[in-house]
Amino acid sequence: MSVCELPDFSDESLLRYSRHILLPEVGIEGQQAIGAAHVLVVGMGGLGSPVAMYLAAAGVGRMTICDDDTVELTNLQRQIAHHQADLGRLKVESAAAEIARLNPEVQVEALARRVSDEPLQALVAAADVVVDCCDNFPTRHALNAACARMAKPLVSGAAVRFDGQLSVFDLRHAESPCYHCLFPDDGGEANDGPCATFGVFAPLVGIIGSMQAAEALKLLAGIGESPVGRLLTLDARSMQWRSLKFKRDPDCPVCLQRP
Structure with a gap:
């Protein structure tokens, strides 16, 4: 995207994002790129909450957030986008309201549904970066397959019990492995599942979610080195x-379908 296509900033926006702009690695052009970007965040729970909050605070121009769940009392131990008054409310509605309070400049599309198949491919195609904050392997694999077909970067995180993990699959580049290269369809399910089954240490989702937000912003601004293949x-x-x-699996069925 050329500079002429990037948004102009008002004086208020320049002040809001001044601490980013002061960073030589980001500067005005990097912040403009963040402001012109569209990020798809799947899951508005423990990981999606800090991801959405930090992306909004950093000035991502547009976010599509997806989750079909409602806020429950057990969520409030760690899902910081939701509050006591949101009990029974759709998580995407609660999160969208919190984003608007934090930064009204951000455009939010809230989708209260599980993502799958053709609708998922359309959502991925419209995004610049996809952030996987879900809690189940089928959705992760579906997201990975869609990102592979559309050549979109995927930031993946997981947190359960006291264990967290993070990786970036930059599927814009042919040499980058995909999620399926690391976790085949038949691998990992025994350690995967919602926090309701295994429990989770509350700050852990904040640590991993914040790192996911950082990796998404780095991709958007074109700075630093992403943990691709790590x-x-x-x-x-x-x-x-x-x-x-880890490396790309030459026999990976998902990678064999990549453009």
């Missing part, structure tokens, strides 16, 4: 990080 894992009990390298 799986970052965190044990929050010892606060120990590990970085595991």
